[in-house]
Amino acid sequence: MEDSNISFREIVDTHKVRVFNTAISFLQNREDAEDLAQEVFIEVYHSLEKFKGESSISTWIYRITVNKSLDFLRKKNRKKRFGFMTSLFNKETGEINVDASHFDHPGILLEKKENARMLFEAIEQLSENQKTAFILFHIEELSQKEIGEVMSLSSKAVESLIQRAKAALRLKLEDIYKKRGI
Amino acid sequence: MQKAEPSVFLFEQITAKIEMSKVGSPSYGSTLLKWGLAVFVSVVIGVNVISIFKFRTSGNEMSNVETTSSDSYLNNETVYNY
Numbered sequence: 001m002e003d004s005n006i007s008f009r010e011i012v013d014t015h016k017v018r019v020f021n022t023a024i025s026f027l028q029n030r031e032d033a034e035d036l037a038q039e040v041f042i043e044v045y046h047s048l049e050k051f052k053g054e055s056s057i058s059t060w061i062y063r064i065t066v067n068k069s070l071d072f073l074r075k076k077n078r079k080k081r082f083g084f085m086t087s088l089f090n091k092e093t094g095e096i097n098v099d100a101s102h103f104d105h106p107g108i109l110l111e112k113k114e115n116a117r118m119l120f121e122a123i124e125q126l127s128e129n130q131k132t133a134f135i136l137f138h139i140e141e142l143s144q145k146e147i148g149e150v151m152s153l154s155s156k157a158v159e160s161l162i163q164r165a166k167a168a169l170r171l172k173l174e175d176i177y178k179k180r181g182i
Numbered sequence: 183m184q185k186a187e188p189s190v191f192l193f194e195q196i197t198a199k200i201e202m203s204k205v206g207s208p209s210y211g212s213t214l215l216k217w218g219l220a221v222f223v224s225v226v227i228g229v230n231v232i233s234i235f236k237f238r239t240s241g242n243e244m245s246n247v248e249t250t251s252s253d254s255y256l257n258n259e260t261v262y263n264y
Contacts, residue, residue, distance in 0.1 A: 009193060012192065012193050020186060020188035024186060034192075042196060042200055
């Protein structure tokens with residue numbers, strides 16, 4: 001048991017930054033990303049014995065992170081659709097609920113935060129596949145081959161998704177700039 | 183873009199949740215016992231319901247027999263005094 005705990009600790013220490021940053025790019029909320037990162041590693045802990053080694057361990061962990069992030073976003077969107085009134089204030093902390101369009105990525109320098117906010121607002125509106133491909137390529141800096149392994153797609157399909165994501169982002173950013181009078 | 187760091191207590195938070203899920207999960211034996219008890223209670227209730235139903239049905243038949251029985255106070259020899 002102690003040996004398995006040591007190796008699990010190594011896995012967590014090696015991959016926690018990647019998992020957290022991927023989650024935060026999808027969820028655009030630090031607290032949610034922290035919770036999600038915990039859920040990812042709990043899943044890793046329970047599924048470690050079943051891991052057959054067909055892909056690398058990092059690809060496997062990325063896949064779990066992406067799937068859990070997308071599940072989280074789907075649940076969140078379902079709640080939004082059925083919630084007739086959303087509270088301005090967070091029920092637990094009493095703080096004002098922050099809109100995703102005001103998301104401040106903790107890894108972005110102060111002078112670039114405004115641009116990053118608009119970019120993340122546009123990313124939030126992409127389809128699931130485009131969002132995943134774009135985040136993994138441009139933010140996590142995975143290769144198209146690695147992204148293909150995570151998403152179970154060919155490199156060509158990934159390349160196409162990335163191009164379409166960029167085109168879609170360009171249009172959405174133009175809209176955002178217009179709305180803000182920039 | 184710099185990488186953001188998660189909580190320094192992430193590993194401890196994870197292990198705490200894993201331990202909590204182990205404590206909360208019921209053992210296989212107690213689950214089997216609960217299911218067995220539920221089945222037993224359902225069977226007992228079912229048997230009782232069926233027997234009550236049968237009793238009522240046979241009870242109705244018997245009361246029908248009584249009204250036509252010669253033990254009824256109304257018979258051919260009844261004298262009506264006016």
